[in-house]
Amino acid sequence: MKMNWGKGIVIGMVCFMLFIIVMVVAMFSQPADDYDKQYYEKGLAYDKDYKRAQQVIKDKAQPVIEFKGAEALIHFRTPVKGQVTFARPSDRNMDEKYDLDVDSENTAHIPLTRLKTGQWQLTFEWTANNNQYLYKKEVYLP
Known part of the structure; x- marks a missing residue:
C-alpha cells in the first residue's frame, strides 16, 4: 500500500497531539506539591x-x-x-x-x-x- 505525504503528516500530528494529551492528564493526576506552605x-x-x-x-x-x-x-x-x-x-x-x-x-x-x-x-x-x-x-x- 502506497502512502502519500499528506497522510503521514496527519498521522504524525495526531500521534503527537495524543502524546501531549496523555502527558497533560498524567501531570494533573499527580498529587499537589508537597512543600511546606508556612x-x-x-x-x-x-x-x-x-x-x-x-x-x-x-x-x-x-x-x-x-x-x-x-x-x-x-x-x-x-x-x-x-x-x-x-x-x-x-x-x-x-x-x-x-x-x-x-x-x-x-x-x-x-x-x-x-x-x-x-x-x-x-x-x-x-x-x-x-x-x-x-x-x-x-x-x-x-
Whole structure:
C-alpha cells in the first residue's frame, strides 16, 4: 500500500497531539506539591527552634524512646509538659499529635494503635524547669 505525504503528516500530528494529551492528564493526576506552605513563618522562628534544640543538648535532656507492645514509652529525666508529633513522611494525612502526660517515673505512654507500621518522624516539644525544648528523631514502628 502506497502512502502519500499528506497522510503521514496527519498521522504524525495526531500521534503527537495524543502524546501531549496523555502527558497533560498524567501531570494533573499527580498529587499537589508537597512543600511546606508556612516556610516563611518557620524561617522567622528558626532561631527560637535552634535555641530549644540546643537546650536539649546542653541539659542532656534527650528523651529515651522504647516500644512495648502497642504503646511507646518515652522516658524523660524530669517532669515535663508538652506534646509529641508523629509525622509520616509518605502521607501527611496520617500525622498524629499526642500530649506528653508523664507518670510518677517521668514516663509518657503513647498508644500506637492508630499508627501504621513504617517510618515516622517524631517531634517532641516540651517545657521543664522553666526551659523549652525541641527534639526530633526518626523511628521505625514495628
